[in-house]
Amino acid sequence: MLDILSAMALGDYLSRGLGQIGLEFWQNVSRDAFLNVGMEYKNSNRFWEQVECREVESLAGKEQRFCDSNRQLDKDIIAHFGSATPDAKYYLLHYAAGWDSNRNAVPLLLLHGAGLDATSFCDVFALGYTGLQQQLVELGYRVFALSFSHPHGDNYYQALQLADAISRVRELTGAPQVDVLAHSKGGLAAWIYLAGLAAIPYNGEVRRYIMLGTPNGGTDFAFRNPMFNYLIYISGSNGVMAWDQILSLGSLVDCSKQAIYHDGCFPGQSQMLARWDEEFALDPLQQDWWSTYYGGFGLISHSRGIDAAIQDGGYCIQKLNQHGLPPEIELAVLAGDKHFLNCFPGEGSAPSDGLVLVDSVLNTDGLMREGAQLLEKTVLPLNHLELLFARGVGRWVDRQLRD
Structure with a gap:
């Protein structure tokens, strides 16, 4: 892992020295690893009969910060919002x-x-698959x-x-x-609303x-996997970092806007955090593994540590697991284990879908605390994005929804 990060750091140095062509090369390599994260999507309107921009008055005036990497990219969605950085009070209903x-x-x-x-349920990152929708x-x-107004927005706003x-x-x-069917982070906004929070x-x-x-x-992915921060x-991808400073061209660069802390532009991410280091050991071969997770300066980065970020997120996962779903709700949970x-x-x-630990997805004790009925918990050999389009997921969802 040290060799990989050293090569990436060298690539960063050379690409900037070689100018725009070199920079684009390394960005493309990184974006390919993330399945084209950060690409602009065109003509997503074809997937929908109608798209309505809705306004939630109670969110008027609420702060919603964006940075270059997390603003809306879908051109049709931008047109419906009227902005690539819409106010918190807006969302789109497709x-x-x-x-x-339908029957x-x-x-x-x-x-x-x-x-x-919302287009992620139709053709995620323009990969060409027929989605769950x-x-x-x-x-x-x-x-x-x-479509939430902020791709990484506050989960309480999104609720x-x-x-x-x-x-x-x-x-x-x-x-x-x-x-209601929720993928990944969307499930926390739903849990907040359904649990009365x-x-x-x-x-x-x-x-x-x-x-x-x-x-x-909860998840500790950004802190457990320092390489992904680099x-x-x-790549400039639409993702959050555990590092608020990073070594580039021999100097520490402030990247706090793209970091997971309170002064960054990813408030919903800190609300998803929980520590898993006692259940699953960290990898000491990863560059800056200790400083990334627990805070401090490493060789190429600075992190405030996961505990600081959990505090910035208001201990959201801990609070949610103290408030279950109402007893009349029927719940089904699907995890992937292809990493x-x-x-x-x-x-x-540990077993994961590449981003979220299987044990975290299947952790339903808090959800069931108030007596909600659990229909099924299932694990399929899929990664995090394949949960949006795999045919096996469509069949599984159909089985859960059928009377």
Whole structure:
């Protein structure tokens, strides 16, 4: 791992010395490892019958900071918002074909994860796969999806956007309840709302809740895997870093805007954090492994440490696990255990989907605390992104939603 990071550091130095061509080369290498993270998407409107920009008045004036790497990139989504950096009070509600006519009367609302948007359920990163949205429409579901205004936004803000979206879907369809399917980080916004921790009360509007790759026990990925911090920095990808300073061209560069702490632009990320170092050992062969996780200066970086970041996130995972879902909700949880992302190894210190530990996804004790009914917990041989389009996931979701 030292050799890999040293090569990357040398690549950074040479690319900047060689100018724009060299820089673009190393950015492309890094972005390929992340399955084209950071690309601009065009013509996503073709996946939707209609897209509506909604406003949540209680979020008016709330701070929502962006940096160059995490603003909206989808050109059609930018057009619907009217900005690549929309205010916190806005979100988009997407209507799939058959939303008012398909045979399954209970509407299904899809929530995306960090760095994504509703189109991720259709063709994530333009990889060309048929996503869960199309699969579920073909199976007869009345599908809606939500695009949060900030790809890494505050989960409490996003819980309010979700509450408004549920109300709007019920108004459109006349359905007394909806089903909610959340991928990754989107599951925390849903948990906040359903557990009554949002600024407005939950009123029994959800029948079934499906979670795909959500870190229910929290995640320490950015701190456990220092190499990915360098990849994110080099590529300018839409990802968060545990480092707030990084060595570049012989000097420490301030990268706190892209870091996971309170003065960065990724508030929802610190809310997902939890320590897993006692369950799964850290890799001492990784560059700056100790300073990244516990805080301090390493050879090429500075980190404030995971405990500081957890505090900045308000101990969100800890609070959530003290508040379960209402007893009338039926819950199903799916994890992946394929840790390769594209041809690049992701989280490998324990079984994972490349980004989230299997044990974290399957940690449902907190969710079930109030008596919610667990339908199924399943592990499939998929990585974190394949949860959005694999045919086996579509069949699994169909089984959970069928009466």
